[in-house]
Amino acid sequence: MEGQSFKRVHLRRKNLRIPFPKGFQERLEGQQIVHVSRRAKYILIETHKDVLIWHLGMSGQVRIYNVGDQVAATGKHDHVQFDLNSGATIVYTDPRRFGLMDLTQAATVHEHRLLKDLGPEPLGNEFSGPILAAALKGRRTSIKQAIMDAHVVAGVGNIYASESLFMAGISPKRSATTVQGGRAEKLAMAIKKVLQAAIEAGGSTLKDHRTTDGGLGYFQFRFAVYDRAGQACANCDCNISATKGIQRLEQGGRSTYYCPRKQR
DNA sequence: CTTTGGGCCTGGACGC
DNA sequence: TGCGTCCAGGCCCAAA
Numbered sequence: 085m086e087g088q089s090f091k092r093v094h095l096r097r098k099n100l101r102i103p104f105p106k107g108f109q110e111r112l113e114g115q116q117i118v119h120v121s122r123r124a125k126y127i128l129i130e131t132h133k134d135v136l137i138w139h140l141g142m143s144g145q146v147r148i149y150n151v152g153d154q155v156a157a158t159g160k161h162d163h164v165q166f167d168l169n170s171g172a173t174i175v176y177t178d179p180r181r182f183g184l185m186d187l188t189q190a191a192t193v194h195e196h197r198l199l200k201d202l203g204p205e206p207l208g209n210e211f212s213g214p215i216l217a218a219a220l221k222g223r224r225t226s227i228k229q230a231i232m233d234a235h236v237v238a239g240v241g242n243i244y245a246s247e248s249l250f251m252a253g254i255s256p257k258r259s260a261t262t263v264q265g266g267r268a269e270k271l272a273m274a275i276k277k278v279l280q281a282a283i284e285a286g287g288s289t290l291k292d293h294r295t296t297d298g299g300l301g302y303f304q305f306r307f308a309v310y311d312r313a314g315q316a317c318a319n320c321d322c323n324i325s326a327t328k329g330i331q332r333l334e335q336g337g338r339s340t341y342y343c344p345r346k347q348r
Numbered sequence: 349c350t351t352t353g354g355g356c357c358t359g360g361a362c363g364c
Numbered sequence: 365t366g367c368g369t370c371c372a373g374g375c376c377c378a379a380a
Contacts, residue, residue, distance in 0.1 A: 101356060101376085125374080142373045143358075161358090180357045182374060198376080225351065234375070241374060337353070339372085 085129070088172065089116045094165040096158070101141065101184045111187055112136065112166075124202050124238035134187045137198060141182025149173040202238045206275050211237060213269030220260045220268065227263050228256035229336050231275065240275060243310045244282065246341045248274045250309045250317070255347040256333070256340045281305060309341040317343040 093109040105111075115131035122128065129136040140146070149155050151171035158165075164176040164185065176183070188196045203219065204211040219236045220227070230236055232245050240248065249256050251274035254267060263271060285305040309317060313332040316323035322345040323329035333340050 101374090139374085141357090141375095178357095179359070180373080182357065223350075229351090232375090239374095243373090336351090 085120055085168075086117055089114065089169040090131075090166055091169045092167040094167070096163050096165075100163060100178060100181045101139075102186065104185060105187045108185070108187060123199055124205070124234060126198065128193065130190050130193070133190060135190050135193045137184075137186045137188060137193075137196060138176075139184045141178055141180060141184070143180040144176065144178040144183040147175040147177065149175070202234055203236050204238065206237050206240060206279055211272060211276070213265075213272045216272045217264045217268035220263050223260035225260055226256060226335055227254060227258045227260045227271075228340050230260035230263075231271070232336075232338075237275065240279075242338050242340075243307070244275070244278050246310050247308055248278045250342060250347060251278055253347055255344070256335060256342050258348070309343060311339075312341060317346060320345055322346070 090112040091114075093112050095104060095109060098104060111134050112131070115133060117129055117131055119130040120128070121130070125139055127136075127138040127140075129138065147156070149172060153173075155173050155175075159177060161177045161179040161181075162175050163178060163181070166174040166176075168174070176185075186196070186198070194200060204215060216237065220230055223230050223236075228245050228249060231240050231248065232242065246256065248271065252267070252271040254263065254271055282305040309330050312330045314323065314329045316329050320343060322343050330341055330343050333342075
């Protein structure tokens with residue numbers, strides 16, 4: 085993609101989760117793509133003038149057609165199409181429209197409202213036990229809700245929050261501010277391991293998940309606790325204990341799963 | 349300052 | 365079978 089230019093941008097509606105910015109097509113058409121990167125779950129496509137900030141939400145899919153490929157008929161949820169000067173075509177489909185696209189000047193991309201207050205990348209060196217501990221200090225909310233806050237660490241969603249806490253042996257109900265020292269170290273490492281494993285498995289298959297090439301998820305990250313209420317967790321007899329296995333609870337309107345035996 | 353709750357949206361699961 | 369209802373997800377933002 086880098087080195088190619090936007091030849092034509094087709095917009096099939098005026099908004100996704102937020103409105104497309106004014107002049108969306110005009111600002112991109114004719115511009116050369118100089119760099120493609122990522123911050124949190126935002127894809128950043130940089131041209132000489134603007135950066136396209138692109139989030140896939142949870143149901144967003146990208147289809148890429150190379151020169152000579154047959155481009156499928158426009159589907160009901162195909163909202164944006166980019167025709168590149170190389171002849172390649174990129175189609176963005178997003179049934180639930182939780183995704184978004186915005187444009188911002190390349191020189192000030194990190195001052196963009198969606199990016200400026202993001203915490204560290206969990207897989208980067210800048211994320212560690214001590215850094216996590218510092219971010220949690222003084223927080224009176226639960227540790228589960230704290231690690232889902234993008235200001236603490238970027239891009240840990242509901243599923244991986246439960247999974248990471250399980251791996252770290254920390255109860256999701258624990259007060260965030262008490263996760264310090266060894267606990268913070270363990271949790272930071274667990275977040276890294278869980279995300280890395282999920283990436284290597286090709287993501288998690290939830291209902292309509294697709295792989296990056298559009299196929300049905302063929303392989304999936306195996307959840308240790310998520311969506312497994314009542315079952316025993318690995319190598320544990322928690323399901324025959326008084327609490328009856330993995331528990332589900334609600335925190336901030338989101339489901340949390342955990343093993344009360346192994347997580348404190 | 350932190351925390352909470354509402355809102356965006358569709359399709360799949362479920363009950364009648 | 366067909367319908368209505370509920371729920372799930374990421375994550376911003378207004379309100380408390």
